[in-house]
Amino acid sequence: MAAPEIIARRSGGLLLSLLLIFIAGINFSFLFSVNKIAAEAGLPFFAYVFWYALGAGLVLLVIAAARRDLPRIDWPHLKAYGVAAVLGFAFPFALLAFVAPKLPSGVAVLLIILTPAVTYLFSILARLERFHLMSVGGLVLGVAGVLFIVVPSGSLPGADMAGWFLLALLAPISFAGLNVYVELHRPPKTTSLALAVGILFASALLLLPLMLATGQLYVFPGPVLDGDLALAGAVVINILMWPLFYAIVKRTGAFLMSMINVVGVVGGIVWSMVFFAERHSGFIWLAGALMLMGLGLILLRPILAARADTGK
Numbered sequence: 001m002a003a004p005e006i007i008a009r010r011s012g013g014l015l016l017s018l019l020l021i022f023i024a025g026i027n028f029s030f031l032f033s034v035n036k037i038a039a040e041a042g043l044p045f046f047a048y049v050f051w052y053a054l055g056a057g058l059v060l061l062v063i064a065a066a067r068r069d070l071p072r073i074d075w076p077h078l079k080a081y082g083v084a085a086v087l088g089f090a091f092p093f094a095l096l097a098f099v100a101p102k103l104p105s106g107v108a109v110l111l112i113i114l115t116p117a118v119t120y121l122f123s124i125l126a127r128l129e130r131f132h133l134m135s136v137g138g139l140v141l142g143v144a145g146v147l148f149i150v151v152p153s154g155s156l157p158g159a160d161m162a163g164w165f166l167l168a169l170l171a172p173i174s175f176a177g178l179n180v181y182v183e184l185h186r187p188p189k190t191t192s193l194a195l196a197v198g199i200l201f202a203s204a205l206l207l208l209p210l211m212l213a214t215g216q217l218y219v220f221p222g223p224v225l226d227g228d229l230a231l232a233g234a235v236v237i238n239i240l241m242w243p244l245f246y247a248i249v250k251r252t253g254a255f256l257m258s259m260i261n262v263v264g265v266v267g268g269i270v271w272s273m274v275f276f277a278e279r280h281s282g283f284i285w286l287a288g289a290l291m292l293m294g295l296g297l298i299l300l301r302p303i304l305a306a307r308a309d310t311g312k
Helices: 003-009 011-040 045-066 075-102 105-125 133-150 161-168 170-185 192-213 225-252 260-276 282-311
Strands: none
Touching: 011 045, 011 075, 011 225, 011 260, 045 075, 045 192, 045 225, 075 161, 075 170, 075 192, 105 133, 105 170, 105 260, 105 282, 133 282, 161 170, 170 225, 192 225, 260 282
8 A cells, every 4th residue: 555545544644653663663763772882881782682582472471371362373473473573573683782882873873773764675675655855855855964974984983884874774774574474474463562563582592592692692681781771761762662663553554654763763862862972974964964954855755645636
């Protein structure tokens, strides 16, 4: 279904959808600072992501059991949990935790703003969205924003950070793949809570052999209080994140739901300045402005189209 049709069909509930997107985005924005605290405390990144996936999954499992809403165990559901776990959790979150100590927190969060643009591109390929020049212009501005971070020598604190930033770009690509996959292949008549439990446990199962193979064992609670607090914070963030994610994508579709990342970027930059006293170069702010302008173009087109359809 194209984005204008989604907006028109959901017009009565648009305010609630935007409120849920805002809440989910603010919740997501804390994860980048928590990742940095965990990395600086010395938590191995595979173990860190494994433990907060398992911890959040266990809490939601108790809630699901109390509501008699346990995840179903059959091939369609196991496939949905597994693919979503790879695209939306095990790979991108481990990657973000891995690059967290190598990039300023505000820069790491900035690249996530590309998720809506990549989601739009994947949605076109999946025929969930239509091709429009205004939206393509938005994609071009988003790419230009990335170039302003990677190319200028004064944009990042260290010249060696450009490679880490490019590696971190795989995270928004993976998130965008998750968004479109869930819209296309969500198992029918399955609740958001049950799907959240499924993706968290599937992610923990995927990360367990990686943690063991790399020797990144960590016993919780550990010797460093900051690391344990960061891990506990990540558990709380994920308890809220995944039920909200599945609920929102069901209401709005992949593209509009991806606006969570915009709220997350703004919040993440604020938290990086508050918690780590980070200050960014003019190139970083210009890159952020270009990305936001690109996103504005991508968003403006379906809104104008929806109004035009309403006026007919």
